Amino acid sequence: MLTPISGRLRAALAPLSAAAVLAGLLAGCSGSGANSPAGADKAGASARTESPAARATAPDDGAYRRWGLDKPLAAPPAPPAARMTREVKEGGAPLVVRRVPTKDKVVFVTIDDGAEKDPEFVKMARELKLPFSMFLTDDIARAGSGYGYFGGLRDAPGGKAAANGVHNHTLSHPNLRTLAPEAQRREICGQQDALEKRFGTRPALFRPPYGNYNDATLTAAGSCGVKAVVLWEVTMQINDMRYAQSGGLRPGDIVLAHFRGPQELKGTSMTKMVTNMLRSIQAQGYTVARLEDYL
Ligand SMILES: [Zn+2]
Structure with a gap:
């Protein structure tokens, strides 16, 4: 069973792994490279239960063709009966997850920042019943048409049980390692408050x-x-995914993508980028599951 990583364990993990550096270099967010310890990553077998979220993710016939796929996204297996996360005790640290420990041939799509607000992607996500998790930065997500767009993405066709998660990516997207503890608290807890309010x-x-x-x-x-x-x-880049470990996707991989449009994607639309990603996931024998069902 996974528990929040202790200070001692974090210290033991502190020397940079090649994977950690590479993951940082591959990050779409421009800026300094990653410098973070490896996260918890242990496999554990879990009993399964029927999941309304899993049942709700079966895509309707035909939608996949409209969005450039050769076959529907396979419904993911029922998620584990027990999630990995626990309430964090006072003064404790949350779990750090770099890849979800599972043997299921599933990956998790995460989409960051919140700059591009392409209405076509809302249509695509709903028609494909694509599960994904959003990590939003207040400054970036609030610009333009604002948070309403992401509310539309959160409300998935399967109802509340299948809703796409809206999560925290700070108020202003700083390199937190350069900030004092109190400034980090403002960035993180400020966005907790803003997202809860919204x-x-x-x-x-x-x-x-x-x-x-x-x-x-x-x-x-x-x-x-x-x-x-x-x-x-x-x-996820524009056409292909890049992997910290050679050999392509592994069970439980977390895929980082961004809300980006043609300006950032050299003329490619967000929906085309997502199609490229899903085609590659399917070609490697995987499907997409909901991160919140595992964590
Ligand atoms: Zn970011």
């Missing part, structure tokens, strides 16, 4: 910009209700 739910998950964090980040996140810090080992 969406009525306090986010359980947090992703530090550029994957950069330190002990003060974990303490701050734990103090304002974050249950897990979500990192990644796979990054």
Whole structure:
């Protein structure tokens, strides 16, 4: 059973793994490279139960063709009966997750920042019943048409049980390692408050910009209700995914993508980028599951 990583264990993990550096270099967020310890990553067998969210994700016939796929996204298996995360005790640190421990041939799609607000992607996500998790930065998500767009993405066709998660990616997207503990707290807890006010739910998950964090980040996140810090080992570019480990996708991979449009994607639309990602996931024999069903 996984528990929040102790200070001693974090220290033991502190030397940078090649994977951690590579994951940072592959990060779409421009800026300094990742400098973060490896997250908890242990496999554990779990009993399964029927899941309304899993049942609700079966895509309707034909939608996949409209969005450039050769076959529907396979419904994911029922998620584990027990989730990985626990309430963080006072002064404790949340779990750090770089890849979800599972043997299921599933991956998790995460989409960051919130700059591009393409209405076509809302249509695509709903028609494909695509599960994904959003990590929103207040400054970026609030610009233009604002948070309403993400509310539309959160409300999935399967109802509340299948809703897409809206999670914390700070107020202003700083490199948290350069900030004092109190400033980190403002960035993380400020966005917890903003998202709770906007969406009525306090986010359980947090992703530090550029994957950069330190002990003060974990303490701050734990103090304002974050249950897990979500990192990644796979990054979606424009046409292809890039992997921290050679050999392509592995069960439980967390794929980092961004809300980006043609300006950032060299003329490619967000929906085309997502199609490219889903085609590659399918070609490798995987399907997409909901991160919140595992964490
Ligand atoms: Zn970001």
